[in-house]
Amino acid sequence: MSASEKKEAFNPVPEVQPLIGRTLFNETHEAFRETARRFFEREVAPNHSRYEEQGHVDRDLWNKAGEAGLLLTAIPEEYGGLGGDRIVSAVIMEEQARVGASAVGFSLHSDIVAPYIFNFGTEEQKQNYLPRMASGELVGAIAMTEPGTGSDLQGIKTRAEDKGDHWLLNGSKIFITNGYLCDIVIVAAKTGNSGQGSADTSLFIVEAGLDGFTKGTPLKKIGMKGQDTCELFFSDVKLPKDAILGAPGTGFGMLMKELAWERLLIAILAQGAAEFAFEHTLDYAKNRQAFGRPIASFQVQRHKLAQLASEVSLGRVYTDECLRAEVEGRLSPAGAASAKCWVSEMCSRVIDQCVQIHGGYGFMWEYPVARAFVDNRVHQIYGGTNDIMRELIARSL
Incomplete structure (x- = not known):
């Protein structure tokens, strides 16, 4: 077996508890989280380096995701979906971010493409495409x-x-x-x-x-x-x-109706990425020795970690509240733009400092923070640049 055919070992870093408790998820959401977590740990993380080499995931990963019930989770069951809400969608995004799986495009397929067909398509279009997208037969x-x-x-x-x-x-x-x-x-x-x-x-x-x-x-x-x-x-x-x-x-009006959710989706992914990088960095700082003791014991690093924990927690609270507002039908386009803009920039600030704490190892591709550093810069660009987000926010004032 060649090196490219071998699977990577995946050793998840213990999760860091947020500074403030979360109230967004119920028992059903958390049970689903276990399903999503197993899938990303077993099917995605061990193959991620190979996906990066080939420029795309394996095609059969989509079929496996469909079999696991991870596609079109917010689409009604009559069209092959799970019939859940967008909080379920967020669970998948968080678990994807937890393993640094930047190669996976499930959220765009399930939470951007499918809603256009469900919300604006004819009954024939819904029946023709959505069940096959839910199974992974079609990639959108x-x-x-x-x-x-x-x-x-x-x-x-x-x-x-x-x-x-x-x-x-x-x-x-x-x-x-x-x-x-x-x-x-x-x-x-x-x-x-x-x-x-x-x-x-x-x-x-x-x-x-x-x-x-x-x-x-x-x-x-x-x-x-x-x-x-x-x-x-x-x-x-x-x-x-x-x-x-x-x-x-009528296409432009459809795009405007769906773009707020797309921007919140970017914020959710960026928030998860910031937490992923912080968890790895905290674990590294506790174990990395310098001058005979862990670098986390030095005041400069302790204070830096405290600042990062605060920023990540602030992003978590706002992202959760925006998601709650989205599910309840009261998230404004400006609110979504604000989440996308602030959280994506917070993500870059946090990851930049995580690289710094890692020192030279933070510049090595095999370290998760190095990949996170380049993987997540794009959150400030796609879905409308953050300069455009500020203009949208300003117009609402």
Whole structure:
């Protein structure tokens, strides 16, 4: 067996208890957490280095996740989902972050792509796609960003023309999570000519394998090396008339309705990553010897750890309250933007200090904090840059 075929040993670091207790989860959530934890410890963590080398997870990991009931957990059972709430979704994200599994794109598939189909799709579209997404038979992606546009969704150039009996799709997308392995992708495209981006945008469900739909190779990123991210190209792709989600011109409104949850999702992942790095750093500081005693016994390091614990706890409280508000239907777009902005930046601050506490070992790729350092910087960029988040918050004041 070659080195690349061998599984890594996974030894979880003991969890650090938060400075304030959590009240968000009930017994059902915690029972589900054990299922998710076993899956990530047994199926994901031992293979993560190999995922980073190949640029994507193994395709059968999706089928295994479906069999374990970890996909589409917030989608009703009648469509193959678990019928849970978004707190269940958060449990999966937290357990993913707990093992540093940056390669896994389950949350985008289950909590971003599937809700578009469930909330805006026809009954036929729901029955056709959602059960197969829940089982892992189909991998979902969403394609908004283009080479010439980032956070400016109204400026997209990809276009779908109404040809009477079909749509003709042309354009390209970039930085598409799950793009390389995707079986279906929701594509944002222009369908009108009014000159108003919000009125001309529509969403389409595009199936892999259609003539003219091609995928680039996984992109080489500085972090999240194992996460499947690529470019997508559409050249005269013929789509059936029923491939559209909702009515023509309503796509931008759909995107705005779902983006708040997507931004909170990023905050949840960033919060989990900060806790992951802090737990590893606290364990390292207690065991690393310098001048005959653990480095955690030196006041400068003790005080630094105390500061990190406080920042992580502050992020935890706000993220939990935003999640509670989301489930209760009262999370505002500005609240979600604030969570995404503050928690993602807190995550980077905390991990930077975790690397510093590790010293030279913090710069070594085999140490979890080194991977966390590059894996989590992107939280400040995708889902709308933090500069855009501040503008959204300012508009609400």
